[in-house]
């Protein structure tokens with residue numbers, strides 16, 4: 001069974017997906033980690049990601065996801081990049097890497113392979129719309145921009161960015177994600193929309209659990 005959670009940056013998808021997966025006994029699959037791991041691999045191999053279309057490294061790239069002690073690990077050509085996924089350079093360059101068609105097809109294959117043998121709660125930007133259009137249950141998690149910026153600021157404990165600066169960055173990300181040529185961020189067909197602006201994490205998870213029960217019964 002696949003439960004997809006799509007939505008804009010900072011809407012809380014990953015946190016909610018992780019808790020929901022635990023409650024259901026499913027695996028939590030964070031799809032953004034795939035694009036981040038490929039980016040970390042390219043950086044480690046001194047590839048200029050801005051001129052990626054000609055890179056021979058992408059041709060034979062082996063991307064694997066393993067769940068070790070319930071934690072998702074992403075391997076590229078047998079090296080575990082899990083600890084390198086969240087640094088600023090990787091975060092800045094991943095959007096550029098993630099729009100390459102070859103990168104997307106490598107990531108799509110990795111996701112579909114895991115889904116063959118596991119029940120997943122999977123979060124991302126194109127899951128219910130593109131990677132798993134037949135997912136049994138699809139959610140689209142939305143949230144007001146000011147609230148998303150406030151949450152992001154809380155996460156970025158050591159950064160001196162102001163709320164307005166974070167808000168501007170998130171709006172730029174929204175524009176980029178929604179206007180990508182391949183797999184843009186959209187509300188997937190048949191998705192249940194949840195606005196988390198005035199809800200805490202537990203309230204969002206409970207709403208999702210209620211929908212899952214209704215869908216399963218009907």
Ligand code: DC
Nearest residue numbers: 031032033035094095098124125126
């Ligand atoms: O959710 P995140 O910040 O970890 O995502 C990292 C990058 O990968 C971001 O640029 C959006 C992109 N991404 C994507 O294109 N498709 C997905 N399903 C998930 C993430």
